[in-house]
Amino acid sequence: MRIFLKLEDNYVNWEELEKEKQMEFGQALNDRSLRAIGYEPVRITPDKTA
Helix, strand or coil, X not given: CCCEEEECCEXXXXXXXXXXXXXXXXXXXXXXXXXXXXXXCCCCCCCCCC
């Protein structure tokens, strides 16, 4: 299976994206799917002082 994203009217292969962009888009897709089924996603950030 190949995954393509439409970014600014261009199709981009998922595997060609930088790892940071993959993480960013993956999180956004996960958040959207959770909202679609009724959950409100909560993002927990690590405490850098601990």
